Amino acid sequence: MVYIENIYSQEVIDSRGNPTIKVTAVLSDGTMESAIVPSGASTGKREALELRDGDRSRYLGKGVLKACENVDTTISEALIGSTPFDQGHIDAMLKSIDGTNNYSNLGANATLGVSMAIARAAANSLDIPLYRYIGGSNALVMPVPMLNIINGGSHADNTVDFQEYMIVPFGFDTFKDSLRASAEVYQHLKGILKDSKHITSIGDEGGFAPNLKNNAEPIEIILKAIEKAGYKPGEEISIALDVASSELVEKDGKYHLAGEGKKVTSYELVEYYEKLVAKYPIVSIEDGLSEDDWEGWQHLTERLGDKIQLVGDDLFVTNKDILRHGIDKNIANAILIKPNQIGTLSETMQTVRLAQRNNYRCIMSHRSGESEDAFIADFAIGINTGEIKTGSTARSERIAKYNRLLQIESEVPHTEYIGKELFKNR
Ligand code: PGA
Numbered sequence: 122m123v124y125i126e127n128i129y130s131q132e133v134i135d136s137r138g139n140p141t142i143k144v145t146a147v148l149s150d151g152t153m154e155s156a157i158v159p160s161g162a163s164t165g166k167r168e169a170l171e172l173r174d175g176d177r178s179r180y181l182g183k184g185v186l187k188a189c190e191n192v193d194t195t196i197s198e199a200l201i202g203s204t205p206f207d208q209g210h211i212d213a214m215l216k217s218i219d220g221t222n223n224y225s226n227l228g229a230n231a232t233l234g235v236s237m238a239i240a241r242a243a244a245n246s247l248d249i250p251l252y253r254y255i256g257g258s259n260a261l262v263m264p265v266p267m268l269n270i271i272n273g274g275s276h277a278d279n280t281v282d283f284q285e286y287m288i289v290p291f292g293f294d295t296f297k298d299s300l301r302a303s304a305e306v307y308q309h310l311k312g313i314l315k316d317s318k319h320i321t322s323i324g325d326e327g328g329f330a331p332n333l334k335n336n337a338e339p340i341e342i343i344l345k346a347i348e349k350a351g352y353k354p355g356e357e358i359s360i361a362l363d364v365a366s367s368e369l370v371e372k373d374g375k376y377h378l379a380g381e382g383k384k385v386t387s388y389e390l391v392e393y394y395e396k397l398v399a400k401y402p403i404v405s406i407e408d409g410l411s412e413d414d415w416e417g418w419q420h421l422t423e424r425l426g427d428k429i430q431l432v433g434d435d436l437f438v439t440n441k442d443i444l445r446h447g448i449d450k451n452i453a454n455a456i457l458i459k460p461n462q463i464g465t466l467s468e469t470m471q472t473v474r475l476a477q478r479n480n481y482r483c484i485m486s487h488r489s490g491e492s493e494d495a496f497i498a499d500f501a502i503g504i505n506t507g508e509i510k511t512g513s514t515a516r517s518e519r520i521a522k523y524n525r526l527l528q529i530e531s532e533v534p535h536t537e538y539i540g541k542e543l544f545k546n547r
């Protein structure tokens with residue numbers, strides 16, 4: 122019987138140059154696999170705890186040596202000798218060793234790293250790809266990508282309030298074609314920005330970060346880029362927004378749109394979204410209202426829930442209990458899935474199952490701080506999220522995920538690309 126022989130960790134750096142944790146799992150048959158954990162910037166308040174050292178003399182306090190120590194001692198001592206093939210058991214052990222509901226003892230960066238590394242080692246030991254290990258012969262749906270091509274908010278140093286302007290290449294028959302179209306739009310967007318003397322430096326997720334005059338201008342420019350690339354906005358490629366609006370709320374509860382010189386209530390902001398949706402081919406809005414504004418969310422869902430995808434990221438933080446409240450209150454109709462918000466693969470899968478049973482769409486997601494690890498590409502297919510959000514077509518930590526998806530699509534003969542099904546009538 123194959124068992125876990127060793128688990129150890131290392132402090133490495135992420136795409137923003139901040140430390141993060143890499144975990145390696147070694148099995149008794151000699152299999153050895155690693156995983157690297159990502160890290161967010163605009164984090165939700167109820168996310169599982171990311172353990173940082175707080176020692177200002179190293180990495181400005183952001184070191185993860187304590188999380189590494191937890192892996193190398195407490196966690197490895199508990200898991201060595203266990204089977205790697207029972208992910209539910211591994212993750213339940215992590216939860217019980219930690220003893221809290223948000224991993225505030227061990228750190229969710231420590232536990233997720235272990236959870237991922239063991240899953241990967243288990244797959245490799247069985248000599249099957251990770252997506253197949255996770256999803257069996259049902260792992261056949263290529264996710265529709267949402268590519269963040271203009272960055273604002275806390276991911277960029279510009280005047281744009283909304284954090285992400287994404288394109289959704291839904292009107293294609295394969296992932297490969299949808300990615301090619303997106304890459305073409307990205308290049309045309311760069312050309313348009315250059316021609317109009319805007320800067321073409323990029324933000325954390327590989328999107329451009331120009332200084333534009335209001336929050337609608339990025340949409341106008343992206344639509345131009347879609348047309349210039351030879352595609353039809355609204356028929357082949359649409360727009361998705363991540364407002365990340367928890368970042369915009371001030372003490373008085375109003376949303377501060379600095380780019381427009383305005384402060385608005387949540388009802389006014391919903392009205393603004395309705396106007397945008399009426400005018401532009403927008404198919405999805407994420408975190409349109411803040412994580413604490415549940416009453417506003419109910420209103421937003423009443424107004425737009427049957428027209429577009431309304432995604433809860435900071436709102437639900439991949440947490441099944443919070444999602445359940447949202448379902449009960451008819452809030453949103455989709456959930457962003459970020460494994461490090463909740464701390465293990467099993468808990469992530471549980472949240473996805475709850476969402477799917479209640480007809481909430483799932484979007485697998487990277488974090489703004491990422492690495493070369495493409496785990497989420499396999500994971501999205503394995504648990505059938507149908508959608509993925511992992512940045513623009515630039516920056517290698519984003520590309521790693523897209524290239525992995527290309528590889529999977531070419532390896533597996535009978536995959537489906539469900540973009541038209543998801544977004545055609547939106
Ligand atoms: P984050 O950004 O990783 O900084 O939270 C991504 C998102 O908000 O979706």
Ligand code: ZN
Pocket residue numbers: 363365407408434435457
């Ligand atoms: Zn978000």
